[in-house]
Amino acid sequence: MIVIATDFGIDGPYLGQMIAAIYAQNNQIPVVTLFSDLPTYDIKASAYLLEPHINFFQQGTVFLCVVDPGVGGSRLPIVVKADGRWFVGPDNGLFAMIARRAKLVSYWVISWLPDQLSASFHGRDLFAPIAAELALSGVNDKHMHAVEQVTSDPSWPEDLSEVVYADRYGNAITGIRALTLDNSDRLIVNGTEISSARTFSEVAVGELFWYENSNGLAEIAVNKGSAVAALEIELGAPVVRVLGT
Amino acid sequence: MIVIATDFGIDGPYLGQMIAAIYAQNNQIPVVTLFSDLPTYDIKASAYLLEPHINFFQQGTVFLCVVDPGVGGSRLPIVVKADGRWFVGPDNGLFAMIARRAKLVSYWVISWLPDQLSASFHGRDLFAPIAAELALSGVNDKHMHAVEQVTSDPSWPEDLSEVVYADRYGNAITGIRALTLDNSDRLIVNGTEISSARTFSEVAVGELFWYENSNGLAEIAVNKGSAVAALEIELGAPVVRVLGT
Amino acid sequence: MIVIATDFGIDGPYLGQMIAAIYAQNNQIPVVTLFSDLPTYDIKASAYLLEPHINFFQQGTVFLCVVDPGVGGSRLPIVVKADGRWFVGPDNGLFAMIARRAKLVSYWVISWLPDQLSASFHGRDLFAPIAAELALSGVNDKHMHAVEQVTSDPSWPEDLSEVVYADRYGNAITGIRALTLDNSDRLIVNGTEISSARTFSEVAVGELFWYENSNGLAEIAVNKGSAVAALEIELGAPVVRVLGT
Incomplete structure (x- = not known):
C-alpha cells in the first residue's frame, strides 16, 4: 500500500x-x-x-x-x-x-x-x-x-504542546501523545482549562473535554459541537498541561 | 463495490x-x-x-x-x-x-x-x-x-421538509422526494416562494427555481448562481410546500 | 487511465x-x-x-x-x-x-x-x-x-490574461503560458507589479513573485505566504504583462 x-x-x-x-x-x-x-x-x-x-x-x-x-x-x-x-x-x-x-x-x-x-x-x-x-x-x-544520518533538530521536544490539526467537526488535535498525560491532567488552551473524558458520549452535549483520540494523540473536543469555535483555536495555539491531583 | x-x-x-x-x-x-x-x-x-x-x-x-x-x-x-x-x-x-x-x-x-x-x-x-x-x-x-428490529423513530415523517445538503454550486437539496410534489407546486424557503423548472437551462441566468434532481429529491437552485447565497439558506432550513393550482 | x-x-x-x-x-x-x-x-x-x-x-x-x-x-x-x-x-x-x-x-x-x-x-x-x-x-x-468541427470561439485569445485558479497555499494560477513571457517581464495584478523567480526558495519569506509552475503556466505566489490574501485576488482578476527591459 x-x-x-x-x-x-x-x-x-x-x-x-x-x-x-x-x-x-x-x-x-x-x-x-x-x-x-x-x-x-x-x-x-x-x-x-x-x-x-x-x-x-x-x-x-x-x-x-x-x-x-x-x-x-x-x-x-x-x-x-x-x-x-x-x-x-x-x-x-x-x-x-x-x-x-x-x-x-x-x-x-x-x-x-x-x-x-x-x-x-x-x-x-x-x-x-x-x-x-x-x-x-x-x-x-x-x-x-x-x-548515516539525515536532518533532524535535537532541540525539538518529545511532544509538541501545540494544536497541530483541526478536523471537520472542530476537534483540535495536539502534538501531545496521550500516553504522556494522566487522565486527571487538564489542558489549558486559550485560557480555558479542560478536563479529560474517554469519549464524546461520556460528556453532556456542548461540553468541552480532552481525550486520547484513535491515533493516541490528546485531542480537544466538544460533544456535538466545535472546540475550535468555542475556544477560537488557531493552528499552532499553545497547549499547557496542568498536573492532575 | x-x-x-x-x-x-x-x-x-x-x-x-x-x-x-x-x-x-x-x-x-x-x-x-x-x-x-x-x-x-x-x-x-x-x-x-x-x-x-x-x-x-x-x-x-x-x-x-x-x-x-x-x-x-x-x-x-x-x-x-x-x-x-x-x-x-x-x-x-x-x-x-x-x-x-x-x-x-x-x-x-x-x-x-x-x-x-x-x-x-x-x-x-x-x-x-x-x-x-x-x-x-x-x-x-x-x-x-x-x-428482528433495529432503532427507528416512527414519528419521523415520510419526507423531511428541510434543507439537508448544500453543494459547491450553492444548490440546496431538500429531504423531500420530488415524486411527492406536483410541478405546479411551489416551495417556500426563508420567506421566498419558488416555482419549478425541469433543469437549469430552462430558466434565465440568476433565476431561482426548484427541480427534481438526479437522485429524485427536490432541489432549490439558481441558474449559474447560488441559491444558498441568494436565500441565506442554512442546513436545516424549513421548506414549506404550497399547492399548485 | x-x-x-x-x-x-x-x-x-x-x-x-x-x-x-x-x-x-x-x-x-x-x-x-x-x-x-x-x-x-x-x-x-x-x-x-x-x-x-x-x-x-x-x-x-x-x-x-x-x-x-x-x-x-x-x-x-x-x-x-x-x-x-x-x-x-x-x-x-x-x-x-x-x-x-x-x-x-x-x-x-x-x-x-x-x-x-x-x-x-x-x-x-x-x-x-x-x-x-x-x-x-x-x-x-x-x-x-x-x-468535422465542434464549438469553439475564434475570439478567444491564445492565452487568457486572468487568474483562473487559486490553490490551498494561496497561489494564483493564470491562464498565461509562461513560454509566452520573458523572465524579465513583470505581471500586474490588482495594481501590484510582480517580478519573476525560478522557485519559492529563491525569494525571501513573504516575498511576492511569479514563476513558471510545474504545468507551464505563469503563477503568482508568495514564499511561505498567500498571494491570494496579499493581493486580494479573486478568480477572474485581470493580469497585465509589463515587458521586461
Missing part, C-alpha cells in the same frame, strides 16, 4: 497528478490518501502530527509525504525505513519524529533524477516514482545510496 | 484510514466515496439524504455509512440488508429511511470485536472490516447475529 | 456517483481525480486551465471533463481525440484550447443514450459510461459519429 500525506489540498491538480505518477510506474498497488491538509508549510507540526498516524499501517507500507516549502532549493530528497515502514519525501525534518521514535531506522539519499524535473513539484516528478518503485521492488541501489 | 458515506470530512486522516482498513481485508473490490460531508452529527437529515442516493447503485453493493455522534456509547453496531444492498454502521437511525422505504429488509447486530477497538473511531476499527468481509464473502454468522 | 476534471466539488455525491458509473462499465482501469474545483460554471477559464495539465498524461489517457452549466439544454455531448488523448464531455467550449493547441484532432458527437438519463447529471449518466467504454475498447461506431 502507498499512503499519501501532503499539504497540497485535496481538490486541485496536485494530488491527482501525484497519484497518476504512481500509477505510471505501478498500478497494481492500492493508493490511499491519508492527509491532504497537513499544516501548510509547517514541517514541525506536520512531523508531530504524522508520526502517530503511521502506526495504524502494517509493515511494508510506503508513505509518500510532502510538506516541502524548500522545494527547488538545496534540501535533499530522501528515503527513510523505520520499523519496517518506508517514507519518501524531502529531508527537511518532516520525518524527524518518525525516526526518533522508531527502534530501527535506515536512510538513503535519492540520487535518481527523472527525465523532466520541475522546480516546484518534486512530489509528482521525483518522490512519487520512487515510492512506486519501493512498493514494487524495494530499494534500487542505482537510484539511492545509504547515508 | 464498497460505497462510503460519512460526515468525517474528506481531507483529514479519517477517510484514508477507513479505506486502508478495507484494503487490509480486501483490496480486490472497488471503493467509492459517495459522501464525506453528510450533515455533521445530524442523523435524521443524513437518513433522508442518504436513502435517495442508494438507488443508483446495483444490488450487492456494500455501503459503509458513519454519522455516529454516540460512538463509544451504548448504540449497537449493525448490518442492514435492504432490497439486496448492504449497509454497515451504527444503529442510531441512520438507516431508518432505507429500511422504511425498502420492500425486503433484514437486520444483524455485529458481535465481532477487533483486536484493537478505539473508543472514538468504529468506522475504521469495526465497520470497515465488516464491510470488507461482506463484500468478499457475505454474512459470517460468527461475526453477527440476526435480529 | 481515466482522469476526471469537473467543477462538482470533491466531497458531495457527484464525484463518487460518476466514478461508480465508470466502475459499473470498467473497474480494471485506474481512475484519477485531477480537478474537482474547476472554475464553477466558467467554461472559458476552465478551458485555459485544463489544457496545460493534460500534457503530463500519456497518450491513450481518457479525460472525463464536466463544466456544464447548460446541461439539459441543447448543447451536444462530444468526444475529442487530441494528439492521442481522449476527452469526453459537453460541447460548450471546454475543449476549445485543447483542440486549438493540438496537432491532430478528431471529433465525435455521442449519439448513445442510457436507459435512464437525468436532466441535470450527464456526467454520471452519459459521459462516464462513454469514458469507460473508450478506455476499454476505443470508439464504438454505434455510440458516436464523427463530425
